[in-house]
Amino acid sequence: MEHRAALTPATAKQLIKAGFQITVEESDQRIFDDHEYAEVGCTMVPFGSWKEKAPSDAYIIGLKELPENDTSPLHHTHIFFAHCFKNQAGWKEILHRFKDSGKILDLEFLQDAQGRRVAAFGFMAGFAGAAVSLDVWCHQKKGLKMGALKPFQNEQALIDYAKGNLRETLLHEGRHDNYPTLMVMGARGRCGSGAVDFAKKVGLPAENIIQWDMEETKKGGPFPEIMKADIFVNCIYLNQKIPPFMTQEMIDSDGRQLTVICDVSCDTTNPNNPIPVYSVNTTFDQPTVRVKTSSKRPLDVISIDHLPTLLPRESSNMFSQDLLPTLMELKDIESSSVWQRAQRLFYEKLHLATLTNKL
Known part of the structure; x- marks a missing residue:
């Protein structure tokens, strides 16, 4: 029953206008139809194709939960709700997949200088x-x-x-x-x-x-x-x-x-x-x-x-619009304090897990 999307057609349109290349997987589950993305200029690809076909420097934006029954290493930078930084169930398994060259920039921990989340549901x-x-x-x-x-x-x-x-x-x-x-x-x-x-x-x-x-x-x-x-x-x-x-x-x-x-x-x-x-x-x-x-x-x-x-459409629109200014900062991620904090947090959690022999 999950129909939300972290990136909506409206925000995709604004990102494309700013010079981003947006590739969207086809989906009959998402509240937004495929044609809504195609009409604003997104490149549409078959469902599940990101792992094998996405360029190594692409950001993979999702909502929650990676595909089940797959423990293979991941090498992209993923932006999603990973639910693994507070020792939730399965946290070790998720971090293990990213320990070589992948990265998690967790949507839950995208925060401004005052510690407030930049976007939330x-x-x-x-x-x-x-x-x-x-x-x-x-x-x-x-x-x-x-x-x-x-x-x-x-x-x-x-x-x-x-x-x-x-x-x-x-x-x-x-x-x-x-x-x-x-x-x-x-x-x-x-x-x-x-x-x-x-x-x-x-x-x-x-x-x-x-x-x-x-x-x-x-x-x-x-x-x-x-x-x-x-x-x-x-x-x-x-x-x-x-x-x-x-x-x-x-x-x-x-x-x-x-x-x-x-x-x-x-x-x-x-x-x-x-x-x-x-x-x-x-x-x-x-x-x-x-x-x-x-x-x-x-x-x-x-x-x-x-x-x-x-309320999937309204929830997605509200969240994605709030997230948009931060997504724009991916153009120069090294200068973005929000993304740099998120990156440091990932490495801290990965390092801590390694020190405690959890991975």
């Missing part, structure tokens, strides 16, 4: 995470099993669906004003602001949107307040070990109101995951996993690591 991840959370809550209230998710054509279509679903659920409950409470952790960041934006657009009253950030969490968890919300959306960026937000004892409590957790941050395999009540990623086909609890009240977790593809 965070806003749309939070927006989509809140949307799926509300959908799960509605299904719970109506006693229905949550089915597979499908991407929406645009934001308005998603909002219209969510409003109708919520209205139907409240009528089923017999109270048209019995709105759920939705708590957002990390509400002031990109991701959290997306979750809050969705909650407002779908019509949740302001008092039902609980926004927590650094000030509210400075004392450190666990936080019993989370158990008082119906829906909890975690949007923090985890870069160090922190106390857990909740414990199994809190989950087992009969006084728990919480029935839906959406871990947008999705640090499932991170040893420092502050939501230590689940251990698997969920998918668009199976959006939730039920947490084991002695309480009679159910608890479902959403841990989908590519939520923005719920």
Whole structure:
């Protein structure tokens, strides 16, 4: 169900105008049709041809995950979300493929001088995470099993669906004003602001949107307040070990109101995951996993690591447009502080892994 693209036809057009040569692989999975790229001047090639046919000095831009069942060495410079710099599952295997002459310039770690990411899917991840959370809550209230998710054509279509679903659920409950409470952790960041934006657009009253950030969490968890919300959306960026937000004892409590957790941050395999009540990623086909609890009240977790593809065209356009100025700097990568920081980080991680005999 992944339909996003790091490079859209609109940004490709601007890069070509600036003198770049853009080669795009054909794909029937991507939200943008092949002809949209061809019409702006991209050279189209068969799917999967980059490994054998791309020039050695080409930048290979992708989104996530290299092709499966292939451990052969890689010699190009790859720009994508590698998910291997924070010791995630499979990190050793990914780095091993690049240890001879390849390179990873990770999209997650393209940062300006102040440490802010130059482009991120965070806003749309939070927006989509809140949307799926509300959908799960509605299904719970109506006693229905949550089915597979499908991407929406645009934001308005998603909002219209969510409003109708919520209205139907409240009528089923017999109270048209019995709105759920939705708590957002990390509400002031990109991701959290997306979750809050969705909650407002779908019509949740302001008092039902609980926004927590650094000030509210400075004392450190666990936080019993989370158990008082119906829906909890975690949007923090985890870069160090922190106390857990909740414990199994809190989950087992009969006084728990919480029935839906959406871990947008999705640090499932991170040893420092502050939501230590689940251990698997969920998918668009199976959006939730039920947490084991002695309480009679159910608890479902959403841990989908590519939520923005719920709105693939808008997510891609927003991300790629933000990334464009940095892509322009590839003309003179040696003078770009963003790309140089990304390159140093790759070599640091590679060196550290080598020193600890991990490769």
